[in-house]
Amino acid sequence: MMRRALPLLLALGAGPALAQGKPGAPSAVPPPALPGIGTEDPRRVVSPRELPWAALGRVVTGLGSRCTGTLIAPDRVLTAAHCLVPPGSLAFAHPHAVQFLLGYERGAFRARARVAYYRMGLGYDPVSGGPAREDWAILTLETPLPGPFLPLLDRPPPPRTPLMLGGYQADAPEVLQADLDCRLLEARDGVLLHDCAGTRGASGGPVLTRTRQGWAVAGVASRVARDLALGAAASIEAVQEGLR
Numbered sequence: 001m002m003r004r005a006l007p008l009l010l011a012l013g014a015g016p017a018l019a020q021g022k023p024g025a026p027s028a029v030p031p032p033a034l035p036g037i038g039t040e041d042p043r044r045v046v047s048p049r050e051l052p053w054a055a056l057g058r059v060v061t062g063l064g065s066r067c068t069g070t071l072i073a074p075d076r077v078l079t080a081a082h083c084l085v086p087p088g089s090l091a092f093a094h095p096h097a098v099q100f101l102l103g104y105e106r107g108a109f110r111a112r113a114r115v116a117y118y119r120m121g122l123g124y125d126p127v128s129g130g131p132a133r134e135d136w137a138i139l140t141l142e143t144p145l146p147g148p149f150l151p152l153l154d155r156p157p158p159p160r161t162p163l164m165l166g167g168y169q170a171d172a173p174e175v176l177q178a179d180l181d182c183r184l185l186e187a188r189d190g191v192l193l194h195d196c197a198g199t200r201g202a203s204g205g206p207v208l209t210r211t212r213q214g215w216a217v218a219g220v221a222s223r224v225a226r227d228l229a230l231g232a233a234a235s236i237e238a239v240q241e242g243l244r
Contacts, residue, residue: 036224
């Protein structure tokens with residue numbers, strides 16, 4: 001199924017800031033027409049003060065791009081590699097131009113830190129925006145943040161595993177929106193194919209699954225289909241391999 005579905009997916013990298021427009025402004029595109037949502041929108045607004053969403057924040061660059069990131073350690077944030085490519089550019093932003101705003105909501109946030117440096121998938125190409133398995137980045141912060149943190153899954157979950165996906169999305173960039181009831185369709189070659197609803201701005205957001213110990217990150221949102229709730233994420237398995 002994944003080999004048939006992946007050609008339908010669009011990279012989210014070119015559009016987070018362009019699609020969002022001015023913070024707080026209403027979207028000119030009806031939600032059902034947004035990439036990655038489909039005709040019925042299952043997303044709901046969630047609180048950045050409640051777990052697991054309290055570990056999320058906004059990743060911003062000095063050149064206008066805005067994505068989602070997850071605090072996975074006091075000084076580590078997981079996001080997508082394409083989030084580090086500013087709009088209109090084919091080069092990565094300087095680390096010091098990138099900030100993480102933990103618990104962002106309507107202009108306020110619980111903590112803020114600048115990025116000292118980052119690592120990403122070695123095979124990620126900012127020109128082509130792929131491949132999806134390499135579309136991840138670990139941001140190392142200049143100052144530790146208080147948490148909470150979300151752990152990384154050891155291995156991909158089996159198909160039909162319940163998932164959640166949340167992020168700061170194009171049609172409501174000032175709040176966190178999440179699909180709380182979606183599933184993994186397939187895991188192959190470092191990519192998770194899922195049916196979670198999410199659009200531009202959710203890039204870099206965590207694909208979450210529940211374990212016996214609590215919520216854990218199974219993947220990093222990378223790209224979505226043009227007109228239905230279907231997405232691909234870089235698997236945490238691919239992230240772990242890239243960090244070795």
